[in-house]
Amino acid sequence: xxxxxxxxxxxxxxxxxxxxxxxxxxxxxxxxxxxxxxxxxxxxxxxxxxxxxxxxxxxxxxxxxxxxxxxxxxxxxxxxxxxxxxxxxxxxxxxxxxxxxxxxxxxxxxxxxxxxxxxxxxxxxxxxxxxxxxxxxxxxxxxxxxxxxxxxxxxxxxxxxxxxxxxxxxxxxxxxxxxxxxxxxxxxxxxxxxxxxxxxxxxxxxxxxxxxxxxxxxxxxxxxxxxxxxxxxxxxxxxxxxxxxxxxxxxxxxxxxxxxxxxxxxxxxxxxxxxxxxxxxxxxxxxxxxxxxxxxxxxxxxxxxxxxxxxxxxxxxxxxxxxxxxxxxxxxxxxxxxxxxxxxxxxxxxxxxxxxxxxxxxxxxxxxxxxxxxxxxxxxxxxxxxxxxxxxxxxxxxxxxxxxxxxxxxxxxxxxxxxxxxxxxxxxxxxxxxxxxxxxxxxxxxxxxxxxxxxxxxxxxxxxxxxxxxxxxxxxxxxxxxxxxxxxxxxxxxxxxxxxxxxxxxxxxxxxxxxxxxxxxxxxxxxxxxxxxxxxxxxxxxxxxxxxxxxxxxxxxxxxxxxxxxxxxxxxxxxxxxxxxxxxxxxxxxxxxxxxxxxxxxxxxxxxxxxxxxxxxxxxxxxxxxxxxxxxxxxxxxxxxxxxxxxxxxxxxxxxxxxxxxxxxxxxxxxxxxxxxxxxxxxxxxxxxxxxxxxxxxxxxxxxxxxxxxxxxxxxxxxxxxxxxxxxxxxxxxxxxxxxxxxxxxxxxxxxxxxxxxxxxxxxxxxxxx
Amino acid sequence: xxxxxxxxxxxxxxxxxxxxxxxxxxxxxxxxxxxxxxxxxxxxxxxxxxxxxxxxxxxxxxxxxxxxxxxxxxxxxxxxxxxxxxxxxxxxxxxxxxxxxxxxxxxxxxxxxxxxxxxxxxxxxxxxxxxxxxxxxxxxxxxxxxx
Numbered sequence: 078x079x080x081x082x083x084x085x086x087x088x089x090x091x092x093x094x095x096x097x098x099x100x101x102x103x104x105x106x107x108x109x110x111x112x113x114x115x116x117x118x119x120x121x122x123x124x125x126x127x128x129x130x131x132x133x134x135x136x137x138x139x140x141x142x143x144x145x146x147x148x149x150x151x152x153x154x155x156x157x158x159x160x161x162x163x164x165x166x167x168x169x170x171x172x173x174x175x176x177x178x179x180x181x182x183x184x185x186x187x188x189x190x191x192x193x194x195x196x197x198x199x200x201x202x203x204x205x206x207x208x209x210x211x212x213x214x215x216x217x218x219x220x221x222x223x224x225x226x227x228x229x230x231x232x233x234x235x236x237x238x239x240x241x242x243x244x245x246x247x248x249x250x251x252x253x254x255x256x257x258x259x260x261x262x263x264x265x266x267x268x269x270x271x272x273x274x275x276x277x278x279x280x281x282x283x284x285x286x287x288x289x290x291x292x293x294x295x296x297x298x299x300x301x302x303x304x305x306x307x308x309x310x311x312x313x314x315x316x317x318x319x320x321x322x323x324x325x326x327x328x329x330x331x332x333x334x335x336x337x338x339x340x341x342x343x344x345x346x347x348x349x350x351x352x353x354x355x356x357x358x359x360x361x362x363x364x365x366x367x368x369x370x371x372x373x374x375x376x377x378x379x380x381x382x383x384x385x386x387x388x389x390x391x392x393x394x395x396x397x398x399x400x401x402x403x404x405x406x407x408x409x410x411x412x413x414x415x416x417x418x419x420x421x422x423x424x425x426x427x428x429x430x431x432x433x434x435x436x437x438x439x440x441x442x443x444x445x446x447x448x449x450x451x452x453x454x455x456x457x458x459x460x461x462x463x464x465x466x467x468x469x470x471x472x473x474x475x476x477x478x479x480x481x482x483x484x485x486x487x488x489x490x491x492x493x494x495x496x497x498x499x500x501x502x503x504x505x506x507x508x509x510x511x512x513x514x515x516x517x518x519x520x521x522x523x524x525x526x527x528x529x530x531x532x533x534x535x536x537x538x539x540x541x542x543x544x545x546x547x548x549x550x551x552x553x554x555x556x557x558x559x560x561x562x563x564x565x566x567x568x569x570x571x572x573x574x575x576x577x578x579x580x581x582x583x584x585x586x587x588x589x590x591x592x593x594x595x596x597x598x599x600x601x602x603x604x605x606x607x608x609x610x611x612x613x614x615x616x617x618x619x620x621x622x623x624x625x626x627x628x629x630x631x632x633x634x635x636x637x638x639x640x641x642x643x644x645x646x647x648x649x650x651x652x653x654x655x656x657x658x659x660x661x662x663x664x665x666x667x668x669x670x671x672x673x674x675x676x677x678x679x680x681x682x683x684x685x686x687x688x689x690x691x692x693x694x695x696x697x698x699x700x701x702x703x704x705x706x707x708x709x710x711x712x713x714x715x716x717x718x719x720x721x722x723x724x725x726x727x728x729x730x731x732x733x734x735x736x737x738x739x740x741x742x743x744x745x746x747x748x749x750x751x752x753x754x755x756x757x758x759x760x761x762x763x764x765x766x767x768x769x770x771x772x773x774x775x776x777x778x779x780x781x782x783x784x785x786x787x788x789x790x791x792x793x794x795x796x797x798x799x800x801x802x803x804x805x806x807x808x809x810x811x812x813x814x815x816x817x818x819x820x821x822x823x824x825x826x827x828x829x830x831x832x833x834x835x836x837x838x839x840x841x842x843x844x845x846x847x
Numbered sequence: 848x849x850x851x852x853x854x855x856x857x858x859x860x861x862x863x864x865x866x867x868x869x870x871x872x873x874x875x876x877x878x879x880x881x882x883x884x885x886x887x888x889x890x891x892x893x894x895x896x897x898x899x900x901x902x903x904x905x906x907x908x909x910x911x912x913x914x915x916x917x918x919x920x921x922x923x924x925x926x927x928x929x930x931x932x933x934x935x936x937x938x939x940x941x942x943x944x945x946x947x948x949x950x951x952x953x954x955x956x957x958x959x960x961x962x963x964x965x966x967x968x969x970x971x972x973x974x975x976x977x978x979x980x981x982x983x984x985x986x987x988x989x990x991x992x993x994x
Contacts, residue, residue, distance in 0.1 A: 289898075290897065290898030290899060291898065293898045294897055294898045535881060535882065584884035584885060585884060585885060586884055625900045626900070627883075627893070627900070628893075628900060628902045628931045628932075628933075629902075629929070629931050629986070630886070630887055630889075630890050630902050630904075630986070630989055631883065631886055631887075631890070633887065633990075634883065634885050634886045634887070636884075636885050637883070640893055640900050642895045642898065642900070646879075646895050647879050647881055647894070647895065648881040648892075648893040648894055648895050648900060649881060650881065650883065650893070
């Protein structure tokens with residue numbers, strides 16, 4: 078079963094659930110015709126179905142759902158009251174949809190069929206009509222006397238109240254009258270197909286959560302058992318414990334795996350979706366996807382699919398302008414929708430950015446006034462953000478014309494509801510250059526690596542995504558330590574000014590700032606766009622943690638993003654680094670004065686670009702290193718390589734060049750031995766007058782890397798960090814680290830004396846202190 | 848909240864409290880609580896109950912009583928409220944008690960206002976008064992923003 082099949086199956090399962098719910102809702106609606114919430118539910122269900130069918134290009138389904146939705150939106154807005162005919166039509170719609178889906182399930186494609194009559198009927202009702210000549214009568218349908226006869230009955234006696242049960246029965250029989258072409262040949266395959274859809278077992282999230290909790294408990298019990306085994310001399314016991322140990326580990330890993338899936342699962346269908354919408358609207362749109370491998374909880378994936386479809390629809394249909402309009406504005410004719418996903422502060426962030434016209438805020442404000450949501454005097458005083466908030470209201474749309482794609486104003490309402498349901502939030506930024514939506518989704522049950530630090534007697538976790546480096550500062554003669562800079566404590570790190578936050582002070586555990594002549598343990602973190610140092614009592618260790626929520630009572634204490642259970646069974650709190658940055662006032666103080674500029678300048682935010690050489694390693698692609706560190710590029714035949722002790726060397730001119738296989742020193746790369754007839758690309762770097770060859774897999778070209786490029790990942794072994802260049806992620810090789818790792822340390826080199834000073838106190842990120 | 852039924856009882860200072868066992872109560876002792884700096888003052892901290900994070904509420908703070916001077920003989924009583932688990936840190940746990948409507952009386956007005964808010968009513972037992980707590984209000988009444 079390929080990916081598309083899988084997605085289709087998921088759709089079919091979802092559709093089945095929607096139908097089951099629709100049946101229940103319709104029955105409930107018959108009993109409570111005035112229940113607006115119920116109408117809203119049905120409306121949303123139809124809308125979801127329509128959205129998903131657009132996604133698969135099931136046009137019949139889409140059209141029928143669209144027509145049903147139009148009628149429902151009138152009822153929702155109170156323009157129409159529910160009557161028997163409308164209920165008939167809606168039930169007919171639901172049955173028709175169910176039928177189409179049933180056929181899709183059998184044949185994997187949408188069968189042909191004519192829904193004109195039903196759609197006409199729905200349109201007629203939407204326009205406020207009554208007593209439409211029923212579809213059973215018109216020429217579209219083949220004669221099905223039985224069904225037609227039953228349908229005509231309520232028509233002839235419109236005044237007589239109809240029992241709900243009768244009504245349901247009658248309308249159910251409607252579809253009999255409709256032509257559904259089911260090719261005979263396909264029937265043979267039917268049983269097989271049906272079992273395929275039934276194959277995946279749906280397990281409730283609660284059950285998975287419970288299992289997960291039990292596994293965590295088991296890990297703790299295992300840990301205790303291990304400590305017994307250490308002191309016990311009983312071989313049989315120890316072997317049993319070891320077995321339990323491995324099984325527990327595997328159980329834990331599998332348990333985690335059941336829940337994590339790459340976001341690409343949801344994204345794969347978007348290129349087609351964008352293409353289709355772009356074609357329908359006569360636009361040129363390019364979709365860029367970054368970070369498709371970001372994993373998130375499966376349940377969350379399901380939760381974000383519909384919102385993403387809505388947002389992308391909006392971006393293409395509303396956001397991106399027509400090619401002519403774009404040309405007139407001086408934008409490239411082809412619009413861009415950029416999907417980007419990454420982890421930030423223990424949240425999965427999904428950004429959908431388009432370079433379209435942006436949200437027309439004055440129009441939104443005008444519509445809000447026209448709809449009576451706000452007075453004209455009041456609206457003038459609203460901030461941009463408050464105006465944006467209007468678009469989240471159900472039924473709010475600035476589009477005069479409702480298209481098949483969007484404009485009903487249901488989109489953002491559904492988006493926000495769905496995202497909030499999974500505990501996330503939506504943020505919109507808009508300008509005439511485009512709109513960016515940012516969905517932050519928490520990792521309710523995700524695993525995240527964290528650095529544990531101690532402050533007073535308790536340990537706290539800092540999400541590793543925020544951590545840049547950890548260092549110990551020891552005051553020395555002549556070296557400036559903590560200084561005061563416009564009211565902020567700062568620290569010089571390699572000639573850069575880093576603002577400091579004292580954790581004990583920030584958490585109000587201690588009134589005293591530590592004396593400046595004491596050694597300090599500093600964790601350098603980055604959040605909310607700034608880099609700062611957190612002074613802790615001790616850096617403990619790094620560990621993968623299971624993130625748990627902090628419960629409702631900490632809603633007013635945003636300093637924590639979650640909690641986790643430690644190996645000894647105690648609870649530790651996980652910091653929200655961005656919230657700490659805000660709380661500590663650093664950001665406000667930075668924004669206040671030229672400090673920001675100074676810091677920015679100090680952090681190296683100049684607009685220069687640096688030329689770098691782009692190459693691949695086995696198992697890890699797109700690595701760059703500064704061009705000034707490259708002397709030459711060579712292709713060296715493996716047969717020319719000699720071994721000297723455990724080193725590989727090659728005669729290079731009249732010198733001996735040491736060869737360093739970079740795969741050995743760069744985290745994430747795959748090792749491979751060289752074979753006799755191979756020729757390998759080698760990057761020649763001169764170190765203290767000696768040539769050194771870095772063996773790589775493939776050398777590409779030279780790229781310009783902006784020096785203020787955002788580091789999007791923390792340093793790893795051999796890699797300083799990653800930058801985004803031309804929408805692709807590149808890792809920057811840490812040449813100095815490679816040299817020192819390979820035994821060509823630079824500590825004895827006077828040219829690097831300054832660096833060596835700093836590095837002495839740095840705990841490298843991959844070094845786990847148990 | 849029904850006025851008759853079974854209650855889990857406990858002492859805080861000289862006061863004798865009960866919460867209905869219908870809401871699912873469990874008693875544990877000696878949990879190591881991780882405090883929450885900057886959190887609401889009523890929140891004593893968090894601890895782990897079989898893989899669940901439990902929010903511990905210091906009932907002395909919640910009721911506006913002076914801190915326990917006799918030592919840390921704290922016992923927790925758990926209950927669940929809207930998917931979150933809570934524990935009440937109390938001084939001493941009593942028995943499970945069955946009461947009927949007959950002994951019930953509205954909250955006496957001379958009670959401290961802080962405590963009165965949380966108390967549904969009083970059962971006049973033979974030897975003492977049993978104050979019935981509204982667990983939901985214990986949680987919902989906590990002021991989330993402290994600073």
